[in-house]
Amino acid sequence: MAEMRPPPKECLSEVTLREFQDLIRKMYMEKDEARGVDGTFMWLMEEIGELAGALRDGKPEEIAAEFADVLAWLTTIANVVGVDLSEAVLKKYGSGCPGCGRFVCTCDDAGKP
Numbered sequence: 001m002a003e004m005r006p007p008p009k010e011c012l013s014e015v016t017l018r019e020f021q022d023l024i025r026k027m028y029m030e031k032d033e034a035r036g037v038d039g040t041f042m043w044l045m046e047e048i049g050e051l052a053g054a055l056r057d058g059k060p061e062e063i064a065a066e067f068a069d070v071l072a073w074l075t076t077i078a079n080v081v082g083v084d085l086s087e088a089v090l091k092k093y094g095s096g097c098p099g100c101g102r103f104v105c106t107c108d109d110a111g112k113p
């Protein structure tokens with residue numbers, strides 16, 4: 001017999017980056033800490049491979065699901081090493097492009113912004 005899953009008590013309709021990181025922490029932190037950064041990073045790489053495959057020949061909903069998986073595994077690693085993603089993103093991109101400081105990047109195309 002298949003394992004029974006409890007019905008979801010609530011369903012999110014919107015989520016901020018901070019809320020998502022908290023959600024992933026609640027759902028997986030114990031397992032993620034036990035697995036550690038190295039093992040978790042391998043899962044992220046595997047998911048990135050799956051995203052590449054979906055981008056190449058997946059249906060739109062498959063591509064979207066792979067983006068969600070990659071973001072979840074990236075978020076998991078941030079939890080394991082104690083990085084606040086919302087804070088990190090705001091610090092790096094909250095004042096515009098880290099290269100040119102503008103909200104619409106004007107960096108030279110040859111360089112990484």
Ligand SMILES: [Zn+2]
Pocket residue numbers: 097098099100101102104105106107113
């Ligand atoms: Zn720029």
